[in-house]
Amino acid sequence: MKTQTETFRGYAKIAALAAQTAVECRFPQEVETVLSVHASATLTGADAGNGEVRYYGKAHFSVVYEDAEKRLCRAEKAVEWAADCKDERCYPALAARAQVAVENVSVRREGASVFVTALLGADIALYGEQSFEYLAGGELVVNRTPANATVAHLCGGAAETDDEFETEFIGDIMQHTQAVNVTDIVCETGSLRVEGEINLGILALKGGDSLVSFERLVPFRFDIPCEACSFGCSAQANVSVLSVAIKADADEERGRCRIFAEFTLSAQACVYEEITLDAVSDAFSVTNELTLTHTDVTCTSAADGAHITERVTGRAALSAPVDFTDVLQAVTCQRAEANLTYGEGGQRVEGVALATLLMRGKDGCRGIEISLPFSIPVEGNATDLSVLVCGMSARQKQEGEIDAEATLKICLREERESVCRIVCGATEGAPVPVNDSAISVYIPRAGDGLWELAKSLKKSPEEVAANNPDIEFPVKEGQRVIVYRKKTLQIS
Numbered sequence: 341m342k343t344q345t346e347t348f349r350g351y352a353k354i355a356a357l358a359a360q361t362a363v364e365c366r367f368p369q370e371v372e373t374v375l376s377v378h379a380s381a382t383l384t385g386a387d388a389g390n391g392e393v394r395y396y397g398k399a400h401f402s403v404v405y406e407d408a409e410k411r412l413c414r415a416e417k418a419v420e421w422a423a424d425c426k427d428e429r430c431y432p433a434l435a436a437r438a439q440v441a442v443e444n445v446s447v448r449r450e451g452a453s454v455f456v457t458a459l460l461g462a463d464i465a466l467y468g469e470q471s472f473e474y475l476a477g478g479e480l481v482v483n484r485t486p487a488n489a490t491v492a493h494l495c496g497g498a499a500e501t502d503d504e505f506e507t508e509f510i511g512d513i514m515q516h517t518q519a520v521n522v523t524d525i526v527c528e529t530g531s532l533r534v535e536g537e538i539n540l541g542i543l544a545l546k547g548g549d550s551l552v553s554f555e556r557l558v559p560f561r562f563d564i565p566c567e568a569c570s571f572g573c574s575a576q577a578n579v580s581v582l583s584v585a586i587k588a589d590a591d592e593e594r595g596r597c598r599i600f601a602e603f604t605l606s607a608q609a610c611v612y613e614e615i616t617l618d619a620v621s622d623a624f625s626v627t628n629e630l631t632l633t634h635t636d637v638t639c640t641s642a643a644d645g646a647h648i649t650e651r652v653t654g655r656a657a658l659s660a661p662v663d664f665t666d667v668l669q670a671v672t673c674q675r676a677e678a679n680l681t682y683g684e685g686g687q688r689v690e691g692v693a694l695a696t697l698l699m700r701g702k703d704g705c706r707g708i709e710i711s712l713p714f715s716i717p718v719e720g721n722a723t724d725l726s727v728l729v730c731g732m733s734a735r736q737k738q739e740g741e742i743d744a745e746a747t748l749k750i751c752l753r754e755e756r757e758s759v760c761r762i763v764c765g766a767t768e769g770a771p772v773p774v775n776d777s778a779i780s781v782y783i784p785r786a787g788d789g790l791w792e793l794a795k796s797l798k799k800s801p802e803e804v805a806a807n808n809p810d811i812e813f814p815v816k817e818g819q820r821v822i823v824y825r826k827k828t829l830q831i832s
Contacts, residue, residue: 343478350491357464361423369452375707376404379458386438396422475620485621495566510544517541521728527573534562553670574642577609619762629769643754656744659709666699676727722752786817
């Protein structure tokens with residue numbers, strides 16, 4: 341018995357890893373009181389080795405503070421960092437893609453110095469070549485069912501975007517934050533289009549020792565070349581801000597200020613191309629018993645993302661007490677900590693919207709951390725989540741209590757996996773007993789299809805259908821199936 345097999349080879353996602361590392365930065369002794377602190381991280385690269393992935397980049401820290409003379413000051417520093425993630429599935433031939441985000445920022449004082457520590461979380465995907473053999477035919481009766489397999493195509497690129505807008509008069513920019521929200525990923529012929537917006541937050545010195553904060557949503561668009569990309573593909577993409585340059589031109593006569601912002605962006609994307617295999621899902625031999633071996637083919641794709649905008653309000657939790665002697669000046673460093681949860685009511689996004697309130701009281705300026713909890717029901721079965729906080733405001737209606745409002749832009753993404761079983765090999769067994777009668781009549785089970793009957797009778801589906809032209813498959817109860825066998829008349 342001869343069988344024909346073919347080999348499928350394709351690039352695919354091998355594993356997903358997660359890791360954390362801490363990066364620390366030291367600020368000198370002139371930092372008397374820390375008012376606001378912000379940290380961001382950019383990834384320079386990620387390399388797979390034997391048993392580990394090494395990833396590295398830069399962390400950027402900015403601090404707004406009061407010095408010993410109660411003057412408002414700012415300081416910025418950048419720190420290079422490197423970390424590794426251990427996993428026995430790693431080897432040098434794999435391609436590692438990492439996405440890094442700041443999960444937490446803490447401040448501590450040791451002696452005369454202030455240390456700021458950023459906890460970085462990394463999501464790492466490993467890609468490599470996968471292959472499997474599948475039965476394509478041979479001297480067998482086969483049932484073919486199209487099977488899907490996917491090939492992952494990695495692509496990426498850099499882009500620049502800018503924005504120009506006018507604000508009320510400011511004296512100096514003290515701190516800026518930026519967060520990215522991807523709103524659309526579209527596969528086109530030969531390229532991947534990624535669109536989104538950057539939420540730029542600016543904390544500025546308005547005049548004297550007065551602070552003010554404002555935000556700006558800056559749209560962006562990537563067109564990433566990818567030869568394998570077409571309208572039938574699906575894709576995932578992550579966008580990060582590599583650098584920001586902000587310039588302010590003040591017009592004292594008009595009492596206005598024009599802000600110029602330039603962004604350098606980096607995108608990492610994966611396009612999933614679906615390949616249809618003419619695979620065998622079942623087979624038998626008319627002469628011998630047959631033992632089949634199977635393989636499970638996992639098909640990975642990216643579903644369309646869901647985008648939700650929600651306005652949340654409520655009483656905020658405070659890191660320090662406030663009273664009516666405190667005057668709220670600015671809301672800065674807006675961010676969110678959120679997770680996907682599952683319950684009887686379905687999937688929900690639960691977390692807290694966080695920000696720093698800058699208050700001026702009788703003892704000078706101080707920063708207070710606030711947190712506003714939220715729980716939002718969502719549809720679908722998302723596997724990845726990002727939440728952008730914008731437009732956050734706060735006020736003290738009752739002494740000692742802060743009421744906050746925030747707009748949440750929630751992006752839900754789903755990575756889908758489907759598994760199909762195909763035949764990868766066949767082993768010949770004992771001969772099938774020969775029935776020497778000219779005609780056989782079988783009473784099948786109601787609901788049996790043509791393939792099931794042919795396999796049990798050890799006849800090809802075409803022969804069974806030709807011998808029973810009046811029967812529609814699947815068969816109904818009480819029907820008879822006839823098999824004719826050619827007999828040779830021997831004359832002596």
